[in-house]
Amino acid sequence: MSNGEFVETRPLPRAELSAGSGEALHRLSLGLECLVAPRREVIRSAMPQVRRIASGYELLRSTSDDRLDLTQLLVGSEGTLAVTLEAKLRLTRLPGGTATALIHFRDLDAAGEGVLQALKHHPSALEVLDQSFLDLVREAGQDEVRALPEATEAVLIVELEGTDAGEAAARLERLGRELVRPGPAEGIVPGLDARTRDRIWEIRKTASPILTSRQKGLHSTRFIEDACVPTPRFPEFLRAAREILRHHRLQAAIFGHAGDAILHVNPLLDPADPNIALKMERIAAEYSEMVLSLGGALSGEHGDGRLRTPFLGRAFGTVADIYREVKELFDPLSLLNPGIKVHDGHSRMTDHLDLGPRPLHRGIAIW
DSSP states (O other): OTTSOOOOOOOEEGGGSSTTTTSHHHHHHHHHHHHHGGGHHHHHHHSOOOSOOOSSOOOSTTBOSSEEOHHHHHTTSTTSSOOOOOOOOOOOOOOSEEEEEEEEESSHHHHHHHHHHHHTTOOSEEEEEEHHHHHHHHHTTOHHHHTSOTTOOEEEEEEEEESSHHHHHHHHHHHHHHHBTTSSBSEEEEEOSHHHHHHHHHHHHTHHHHHHHHSTTOEEOOSSOOEEOOGGGHHHHHHHHHHHHHHTTOOEEEEEEGGGTEEEEEEEEOTTOTTHHHHHHHHHHHHHHHHHHTTOBSOSSSOOHHHHGGGHHHHHTTHHHHHHHHHHHHOTTOOSSTTSSSOOSSOOTTTTOOOSOEEEETTEEEO
């Protein structure tokens, strides 16, 4: 803790809550319960109905009906409540077999329908790449993408698991029969052997190096990525993100975890633009409003950090005040990662912005 105390968290049954009240675990658990219990329904109503959320503090699962568990609160708190020294992880078994497929669609509505149908098959991975991303990869010479029809608006990368390779292949065949015409998809490229699976996943993994090397003078700037919306609204989410980029005349690569309706948007910006900070703040504000209007969460994966903390008051309303009280309970002097998760009232998302070397004079660049 920020005062130097060591706490080993564990699920604490409510019957033990009053016992050992002098210990930090009991004291903090009781304090958390006092903050959350009277406002549980307010908190519940403020939570977006999405498959994954990494925004705010996890108050409901940390204070369940029969126990309190500070682990649920601390995981994802981004170093604002305590410093983690040791963690025990639970592992899952590797699958006996996997089958992968590249499924392509002519329009976004069809891709959205494909996502919903694919989820019924319980895939272990479900990624979406939109046309902007595909164009970048196609120009880089990726054969599987160059072979797709020019009119392809989006593709899904789907992975299914089985007890062995035969079961995984059979599951993929059933998925293909359902998705490809007369279903919403135009076609499917199955990956049943290791080499083809690797080639399909290589499409997704080429994002960062392509974006880094493609545009001279422009930098891939990840400041509006990672939002999450209810799965049925994913096609609408994708279209709205495109419209914001079009309005600001920005190139970008768009991809994401379709199964969880999480979208990563990587705009290409000029770091030498003297107005870059104002542009980023304006775009981020528009993007956040769009996400919230769709019932989404500002982060489904990477957390709030400096980029999204300024918008948490708008996202959670009065629940953001509870986050402040939780912060004061665990870190009363605000020593741990101040200004993150709980806004300090004055910091901006672009404070301390560093986009790398920027040209100042002819032939000269500095960091």
